[in-house]
Amino acid sequence: MEFKSKDFTDAKRVLKIRGLTVGLAGRPKADPVLRGIDLDIRAGETHCLVGESGSGKSVTSLTAMGLLPKDALEIQGGSIDLEGIEITQAKPAQMRALRARRIAMIFQEPMTALNPVLRVGEQIEEVLNMHSDLSRAEAKARTIDMMEQVHLPDVERIYAAFPHQLSGGQRQRIMIAMALILDPDLLIADEPTTALDVTTQLQILKLISEMQERHGTAVLFITHDMGVVAEIADTVSVMQKGRIVESAPIRQLLTAPKEDYTRKLLQAVPNLDPRAPRAPAEARDVITVDGLEMTYGGGGFFRASQGVRAAQDVNFTIQPGRTLGIVGESGSGKSTVAR
Numbered sequence: 001m002e003f004k005s006k007d008f009t010d011a012k013r014v015l016k017i018r019g020l021t022v023g024l025a026g027r028p029k030a031d032p033v034l035r036g037i038d039l040d041i042r043a044g045e046t047h048c049l050v051g052e053s054g055s056g057k058s059v060t061s062l063t064a065m066g067l068l069p070k071d072a073l074e075i076q077g078g079s080i081d082l083e084g085i086e087i088t089q090a091k092p093a094q095m096r097a098l099r100a101r102r103i104a105m106i107f108q109e110p111m112t113a114l115n116p117v118l119r120v121g122e123q124i125e126e127v128l129n130m131h132s133d134l135s136r137a138e139a140k141a142r143t144i145d146m147m148e149q150v151h152l153p154d155v156e157r158i159y160a161a162f163p164h165q166l167s168g169g170q171r172q173r174i175m176i177a178m179a180l181i182l183d184p185d186l187l188i189a190d191e192p193t194t195a196l197d198v199t200t201q202l203q204i205l206k207l208i209s210e211m212q213e214r215h216g217t218a219v220l221f222i223t224h225d226m227g228v229v230a231e232i233a234d235t236v237s238v239m240q241k242g243r244i245v246e247s248a249p250i251r252q253l254l255t256a257p258k259e260d261y262t263r264k265l266l267q268a269v270p271n272l273d274p275r276a277p278r279a280p281a282e283a284r285d286v287i288t289v290d291g292l293e294m295t296y297g298g299g300g301f302f303r304a305s306q307g308v309r310a311a312q313d314v315n316f317t318i319q320p321g322r323t324l325g326i327v328g329e330s331g332s333g334k335s336t337v338a339r
């Protein structure tokens, strides 16, 4: 496998985090959530953050965005320098100006970032209207173009849809479009492609790397997928229990990891050998699905609209003790069938 091996030591440093300590708000004696994080990202570099669930990856990224939930978590020490601006001291108005224009974030949970009562197309467009000089018509055209670039299907319908009317992967791509549309200097992406099928995921990763080439964007990328890490990372930091336990260029990390914990992470990468087929526990069907159809919207006596056919002629059976896997591209109807 080929790894990236560019040297970034001469590139401009976009983000510099030193000794960052974050703890529970108002409880200085409790164990901190982040225990002295050091992290550097340079222009054009992709820095991957990996590590077990709960190790502090999301808290690190939220802190860098100035988005810690104030009633729950607080900065207890350290500094975050974003191109000369000290984020830990920045006023809320200054942070708002920085976000979107200089730093953008793709959140782990799209629903927390999207406004449930605004059409998703308008939400992307709003970012342009607030932070660029484009006319309304230009902003709309740019929005449609961006939605096509993140490979959303049926763009006119999705533009006018509310978040709850989209599939999980489609919502994730709306958020990606919002984050990329202003060419930020720093992009923080927290598990941005977990709800996407592998082909769409590849297209999104390609889109991010094109933006990096064009604009020199620095990317902080959080993922559990070591395959993605091997593909896109220049540098990797491994987190465990609120600390960065190892940080190294991708080739070094994969070929000569220093920490036992990093080795364990690498060994846990699944391979694609199927296991031996298991016989069902009993010869009967637990569930039989026969000719299942599901259409969203449309219907209604006086409306000629057709609605969205989310499932058509779906058939399967499952026997006791067996596992049925349903795979397919984002928006193909998997969650609809399960519901």
Ligand SMILES: Nc1ncnc2c1ncn2[C@@H]1O[C@H](COP(=O)(O)OP(=O)(O)OP(=O)(O)O)[C@@H](O)[C@H]1O
Pocket (backbone or CB within 6 Å): 024, 033, 051, 052, 053, 054, 055, 056, 057, 058, 059, 060, 069, 072, 073, 108
């Ligand atoms: N709002 C909050 N209030 C209190 N504790 C929190 C809050 N958010 C996160 N934490 C705690 O901070 C620690 C780090 O959480 P974080 O969300 O950063 O983990 P993570 O590495 O992103 O995990 P995952 O891979 O599951 O997303 C956890 O122990 C978590 O319980």
Ligand SMILES: [Mg+2]
Pocket (backbone or CB within 6 Å): 057, 058, 059, 108, 190
């Ligand atoms: Mg997280």
